[in-house]
Amino acid sequence: xxxxxxxxxxxxxxxxxxxxxxxxxxxxxxxxxxxxxxxxxxxxxxxxxxxxxxxxxxxxxxxxxxxxxxxxxxxxxxxxxxxxxxxxxxxxxxxxxxxxxxxxxxxxxxxxxxxxxxxxxxxxxxxxxxxxxxxxxxxxxxxxxxxxxxxxxxxxxxxxxxxxxxxxxxxxxxxxxxxxx
Amino acid sequence: xxxxxxxxxxxxxxxxxxxxxxxxxxxxxxxxxxxxxxxxxxxxxxxxxxxxxxxxxxxxxxxxxxxxxxxxxxxxxxxxxxxxxxxxxxxxxxxxxxxxxxxxxxxxxxxxxxxxxxxxxxxxxxxxxxxxxxxxxxxxxxxxxxxxxxxxxxxxxxxxxxxxxxxxxxxxxxxxxxxxxxxxxxxxxxxxxxxxxxxxxxxxxxxxxxxxxxxxxxxxxxxxxxxxxxxxxxxxxxxxxxxxxxxxxxxxxxxxxxxxxxxxxxxxxxxxxxxxxxxxxxxxx
Numbered sequence: 001x002x003x004x005x006x007x008x009x010x011x012x013x014x015x016x017x018x019x020x021x022x023x024x025x026x027x028x029x030x031x032x033x034x035x036x037x038x039x040x041x042x043x044x045x046x047x048x049x050x051x052x053x054x055x056x057x058x059x060x061x062x063x064x065x066x067x068x069x070x071x072x073x074x075x076x077x078x079x080x081x082x083x084x085x086x087x088x089x090x091x092x093x094x095x096x097x098x099x100x101x102x103x104x105x106x107x108x109x110x111x112x113x114x115x116x117x118x119x120x121x122x123x124x125x126x127x128x129x130x131x132x133x134x135x136x137x138x139x140x141x142x143x144x145x146x147x148x149x150x151x152x153x154x155x156x157x158x159x160x161x162x163x164x165x166x167x168x169x170x171x172x173x174x175x176x177x178x179x180x181x
Numbered sequence: 182x183x184x185x186x187x188x189x190x191x192x193x194x195x196x197x198x199x200x201x202x203x204x205x206x207x208x209x210x211x212x213x214x215x216x217x218x219x220x221x222x223x224x225x226x227x228x229x230x231x232x233x234x235x236x237x238x239x240x241x242x243x244x245x246x247x248x249x250x251x252x253x254x255x256x257x258x259x260x261x262x263x264x265x266x267x268x269x270x271x272x273x274x275x276x277x278x279x280x281x282x283x284x285x286x287x288x289x290x291x292x293x294x295x296x297x298x299x300x301x302x303x304x305x306x307x308x309x310x311x312x313x314x315x316x317x318x319x320x321x322x323x324x325x326x327x328x329x330x331x332x333x334x335x336x337x338x339x340x341x342x343x344x345x346x347x348x349x350x351x352x353x354x355x356x357x358x359x360x361x362x363x364x365x366x367x368x369x370x371x372x373x374x375x376x377x378x379x380x381x382x383x384x385x386x387x388x389x390x391x392x393x394x395x396x397x398x399x400x401x402x403x404x405x406x407x408x409x410x411x412x413x414x415x416x417x418x419x420x421x422x423x424x425x426x427x428x429x430x431x432x433x434x435x436x437x438x439x440x441x442x443x444x445x446x447x448x449x450x451x452x453x454x455x456x457x458x459x460x461x462x463x464x465x466x
Contacts, residue, residue, distance in 0.1 A: 031201055
C-alpha cells in the first residue's frame with residue numbers, strides 16, 4: 001500500500017502524495033520534535049522534509065527504502081532548523097512523571113532536557129533514532145549517512161553526556177544538605 | 182554517597198524520556214506542504230520529471246560557483262604538478278559555427294540522442310578509448326584516498342566513494358571535477374543525481390566545444406530522471422553570465438551568482454551520459 005503510494009507520487013500523482021504526506025507527517029513531526037525539542041521548529045522541519053520528498057522523489061530508485069530515505073531527509077532538515085534556532089528550545093509539554101517518584105522524576109526530566117539540549121544535533125538524532133524508532137546501528141548509519149562506527153561513537157558520547165547530566169544532579173542533591181548545616 | 186547510574190537505568194530513563202512528547206504536528210503544516218507542491222516539479226519535454234529550473238538554480242548557484250572555482254584550482258594544480266597526464270592526441274579543430282551546425286531539438290531520451298557533431302564524437306572516442314585500465318585503477322585509488330574527502334555516490338546512499346570526476350578538456354588535458362564533500366549534495370544521496378548532472382553537463386559544455394548549439398535531452402538509465410538542455414554559443418552565455426573567465430570559462434557568477442534562467446542554457450550533453458560513463462568509470466574502474 002505504502003509502496004504503491006510512493007510509486008504513484010514518484011510519477012507525479014499529487015493525490016497519492018497527499019495521502020502519503022498525511023500518513024507520514026505525524027511521524028516526521030514526532031521525530032523532529034524529539035531531536036529539536038521545539039514544536040515550531042519541528043513543524044518546520046516536517047514541512048521542509050515533505051516538500052523535499054515531493055521534489056526529489058523521482059530520483060529515488062529503491063522504493064522499499066523510502067522510509068529510511070525520508071528519515072534521512074528529516075534528520076538533515078532538523079540540523080538546518082537547529083542552526084536557525086537562536087533562542088533556547090522549550091518543550092511545551094508536561095507529560096506524566098517517569099517512574100514512581102514524581103519529584104525525582106521531574107528532576108530527572110529537567111536534567112535530561114538540559115543535558116540533551118547541550119548535545120550536538122548529530123548525537124541527539126542518533127539517540128532519537130535508537131530510542132524512539134528502535135533502529136539498529138546499521139539502520140541509524142544509513143539514515144544519518146555515516147559509518148556504523150561513527151554512530152556507535154555518537155551514541156557513546158551522547159549517553160555519557162546524559163549520564164553526566166543526571167549524575168551531576170545527584171551529586172548536587174548529596175552536597176546540598178551539608179551546605180546548609 | 183551517590184550511586185552511579187547503571188547502563189540499564191540510563192537506557193530506561195532515556196527511553197522513557199524520549200518517548201514522551203507530542204506525536205502530532207499542526208494540521209496547517211500539511212496544508213502548507215500541499216499548497217507548495219504544485220510549483221515544485223515541472224514536467225520536462227521528454228516526459229520525465231525534474232526540479233523546477235529556477236528553484237534549482239536559486240538553491241544550487243552558490244554551490245556551483247564554488248565547485249567551479251575548485252575545478253579550476255585543482256585542475257591547474259594537478260597539471261602543474263604533473264599528477265594528470267595527457268592521455269592522447271588532441272582532437273581535430275572544431276568546424277566553423279553556423280546555423281547549419283545547430284543540433285535539432287530532441288523530444289526523446291538519451292536512447293534517441295541528438296546528432297553528435299564529429300568533433301565531439303572524436304573526443305568521446307578519446308575519452309572512452311585510450312585510457313588504460315591501469316590509469317583508471319589509479320583514478321580509483323586516488324579517488325578513494327580518504328585524505329581527499331569523499332561524498333556519497335549518487336544512487337547509492339550508503340556507499341561512500343569519491344569526490345572526483347575526471348574529464349578531458351578540448352585539448353586532451355584531464356580535469357578533475359571535485360565534488361565538495363562538505364556539501365551534502367542531497368539529504369539522501371539518491372537525490373544528488375540532478376545536481377550532479379547539472380554540474381557535469383555544464384562542465385562538458387564548457388570543455389568540449391563552446392561553439393556547439395542546439396538542444397536535446399538525456400535521461401537516467403532507469404528513465405526516472407530527465408533533463409532537457411539547450412546549447413548556446415559562448416557569446417550568448419557570456420552575455421548572460423556575470424563573468425566568463427577567458428582561460429577556463431569556469432568562473433561564473435563572480436558578481437552575484439548565475440542568473441535565473443541560465444542553468445537551462447548551460448545544460449548540455451552529447452551522446453553519452455556523463456554521470457554513467459564518466460563518473461562510474463572514475464568510481465569503479
